[in-house]
Amino acid sequence: xxxxxxxxxxxxxxxxxxxxxxxxxxxxxxxxxxxxxxxxxxxxxxxxxxxxxxxxxxxxxxxxxxxxxxxxxxxxxxxxxxxxxxxxxxxxxxxx
Numbered sequence: 702x703x704x705x706x707x708x709x710x711x712x713x714x715x716x717x718x719x720x721x722x723x724x725x726x727x728x729x730x731x732x733x734x735x736x737x738x739x740x741x742x743x744x745x746x747x748x749x750x751x752x753x754x755x756x757x758x759x760x761x762x763x764x765x766x767x768x769x770x771x772x773x774x775x776x777x778x779x780x781x782x783x784x785x786x787x788x789x790x791x792x793x794x795x796x797x
Contacts, residue, residue, distance in 0.1 A: 706733050708741055715741065726761030734767050742773055752776040 708715035753759040
């Protein structure tokens with residue numbers, strides 16, 4: 702099963718990243734945060750609010766430390782709230 706990551710920005714979006722191996726906190730930090738989110742922050746400036754969906758790979762201390770070192774604010778997000786996450790509606794439309 703592939704894992705897919707993408708970013709939604711006010712008037713734009715990122716390319717989708719397909720991760721074929723199991724996502725871990727280390728992979729999430731190294732591949733998603735450091736290679737993709739860092740670029741978004743550079744393009745958008747200092748004011749960035751980052752949203753994830755509370756999945757297990759998003760919660761390790763190494764992820765928190767990475768976001769903090771990049772001065773990226775994580776949006777407070779209630780656990781088990783897929784109806785609030787816009788990407789979940791896309792997955793429903795695609796039948797995933």
